[in-house]
Amino acid sequence: MNDMTPVTTLKDWETDQEVRWCPGCGDYAILKAVQRTLPMLGADPKNTVFVSGIGCSSRFPYYVESYGFHTIHGRAPAVATGIKLANPALDVWLVTGDGDGMSIGGNHTMHVLRRNLDCQILLFNNEIYGLTKGQYSPTSRVGTPSPTSPVGSVDRPASPCAFALGSGARFVARGYDVSKDLPEVLQAAYRHRGAAFVEIFQNCIVYNKDRFDDFTAKAVAADNQIQLRHGEPLLFAKETKGLALDLETLSLKVVDVADGDWQAAGVAVHNVRNRGLAHMLVEMPFGAFPMALGVIYDDPAPTFESAVVEERARLTAGKTADLARLLGKGQTWVVEDRHAQ
Incomplete structure (x- = not known):
């Protein structure tokens, strides 16, 4: 931060x-994590925009004291792009859900x-449609019972992080709603110049309760x-196990670590x-x-808006704006009024 950076709390x-989510919803924890992280970043409410689509998560802009747009289903990326190109x-923060961002909005996310x-x-x-009353979503696990899959979903679930990597994302990370490490992930995403994709596992207390207890519960x-940190060994289980590269299959394997x-x-x-390595980490079969969890991939590249700004500057250099001339250019003609005589 410099002397001009606003100091916020x-x-x-x-x-x-x-704040109106179901009591016990994981969205409350994510909201607080974001609100606590923004002051650490030196962010300015007057220079910050939250954009969302449709879904429980998409109420987010109402609860952050900044500019915000609650847009339409799946189209938040399009609105966010317009905002960033205009200024x-x-x-710009984009908030979406597994239904909003991976189903109707999958192409926009890509x-x-x-x-x-x-x-x-x-x-x-x-891993569920919460706002529309509990239908299975693109990320629901096989066997998930719901109003639209009463005997269990047979769909293979989508992996948001694998999708992001396949779409060319230059930053991919994971966290979960009540994790003490989530602010660290959010800070890394903010520091990254470019599209920073963060999947946050979130407990739906009503329709998919405790879905992530198999890896978030304290006992397990x-x-x-496994918490990922750049330059550190891939250790877990209190550093008694680790991930090693299997040269025969060119994939990861679990190994025991002695002493x-x-x-x-x-x-x-x-x-x-x-x-x-990022692809291998997000595609590991759980169990x-x-x-x-943590920052999986972070390799910056030139941003879209910087390329657009450079192109605009190059094409308009030395030229004077003339809308009338622009409208009259190309295939135009004049319709004569034969009765004007």
Whole structure:
């Protein structure tokens, strides 16, 4: 931060609106994590915009004291793109859900990622349609019972992080609603210049309660999740296990670590610029492997809006704006009034 950076607190980012989610919803924890993180970033409410689509998560802009747009189903990336192109200096946050961003808005999510618009994309994943009363979503696990799958979903679930990598995302991360590490992930996303995609597992207390307890519950968290940090070995289970590269299959495998000697066990070191490793981490089948959390991939590239601004400057250099001349250019003609004689 410099002398011109505003100093804010949690209170500066809270609105006078009543926060209205179901009691116990994970969205409350995510909201507080974001509001606590924004002051750490030196963010300015007058320079910040939250954009959302449709869904429980999309109420988010009402509860952050900044500019905000509650847009239409799946189209938040299109609105966010327009905002960033109109004023590239703005900090743009995009809030969506697994239904909003991975179903009707899947194509828009793909394009904002491949274009690399400078924004933070927070995808709340509760593996269910919450706002429309509990139908299974694109990320619901096989066997999920719901009003639209009464005997259990047979769909193979989509992986938001794998989708993001496949779409060309240059930053991919994961967290969950009540994680103490979530602010650290949000800070990394903000520091990244370009489209920063963060999947946040979120507990839907009504329609998919405790869905993520298999890796978030205190009793199993150490064994069933791995916190990723650049330059550090891929260790979990209180550093008694690790992830190593299986050269025969070119995939990851779980190895035992004896006496803390992770190097002897062949444990790999996390490298956020290694795209191949990122793919392996997000595609690990949970159960046989831990859930990978933290910054998975972070390899910046030129942003979409910077390319557009440069193109505009190049094409308009030395020219004077003349709308009438522009409208009269090309295939135009005059309709004569034969009765004017």
